[in-house]
Amino acid sequence: MATRPNTPPPASDEDNVEDRIYASITTALLEGRLRPGAQLVERDLAAAFNCTRGALRKVLARLGFEGKLVLEANRGAFVPAPSEEDVRQVYRARQIVEAGIVTVLCGALSSQDRRVLKAHIASEKKALKEGRVDEQVRLAGHFHVLLTQIAGSAELQGFVAQLVAKTELYKALYDPSKGTTCSADEHAQLIAALDDGDLSAALEAMRAHLAELEERVVTRMQTSASDDPRAVFRG
Numbered sequence: 001m002a003t004r005p006n007t008p009p010p011a012s013d014e015d016n017v018e019d020r021i022y023a024s025i026t027t028a029l030l031e032g033r034l035r036p037g038a039q040l041v042e043r044d045l046a047a048a049f050n051c052t053r054g055a056l057r058k059v060l061a062r063l064g065f066e067g068k069l070v071l072e073a074n075r076g077a078f079v080p081a082p083s084e085e086d087v088r089q090v091y092r093a094r095q096i097v098e099a100g101i102v103t104v105l106c107g108a109l110s111s112q113d114r115r116v117l118k119a120h121i122a123s124e125k126k127a128l129k130e131g132r133v134d135e136q137v138r139l140a141g142h143f144h145v146l147l148t149q150i151a152g153s154a155e156l157q158g159f160v161a162q163l164v165a166k167t168e169l170y171k172a173l174y175d176p177s178k179g180t181t182c183s184a185d186e187h188a189q190l191i192a193a194l195d196d197g198d199l200s201a202a203l204e205a206m207r208a209h210l211a212e213l214e215e216r217v218v219t220r221m222q223t224s225a226s227d228d229p230r231a232v233f234r235g
C-alpha cells in the first residue's frame, strides 16, 4: 500500500504528477472523449488535476510537441482539428514509408522477430477482448513501430512513431468506435505474407490495411460535419 510522506515531495513526485496528467489527457484523446478543436483551459485543468499551472503547462508543451494538441500563442491549447487533406497527407506518408519497411522485411524475419511479432499480436487481441480501448489502440499502432524497429532503422523508427501517433489521434477524434482500429487479424496476415517471402502479397496487405483505416477516418470526418451546431441550426 502506498504511503504519503510528510516531507515536501521530492522532484520525482512532481514528475509523477506530470506523468499522471499526461496519461489522463492522452487516454481521453485516444478514447475520443475530446472533440476536435475543443480548447483545454489551463485554469480548469489545473483545478481538475489539483496541480500547479506550471506542472500543467509542462504537460501541455509535451503534448503539443508530440502533435497531440495544438498550442497557439496567447490563445492556449486545443484538440487538433485536422482537415481531410491533413489526414490524407499523413496516411500517404505512412503508405510510402511502410511499403519500404515491408520490402526490407519480406522473407527476412528471424525466428526471434517472428516470436516478438506474434506475442505482440496476441497482446493486441487480449486488449480488444478485455475492452481496453486505449491500450488496444496503443498496441495496434506500436505494431507498426515494431516492424520499423525490426527493419533496423533507429532513425526511421522515431519518424514512424510520430506518423502512427498522428493517425491514432485522427482515428480517435473521428472514428472512436471500439474494435475498428488496426485489426490484429490483418497484422497476422501481413506477418504470414512476410514469412512466405511473398512481396506482392505483403505490400498489398499493408496497402489495403492502411487504406482501410484512412477511408474510415475520412468518411467519418465528412459525416461528422453535422456535429457542428452552426451547421445543424442553419436554415
Ligand SMILES: [Zn+2]
Pocket (backbone or CB within 6 Å): 140, 141, 143, 144, 182, 183, 187, 209
Ligand atoms: Zn495496423
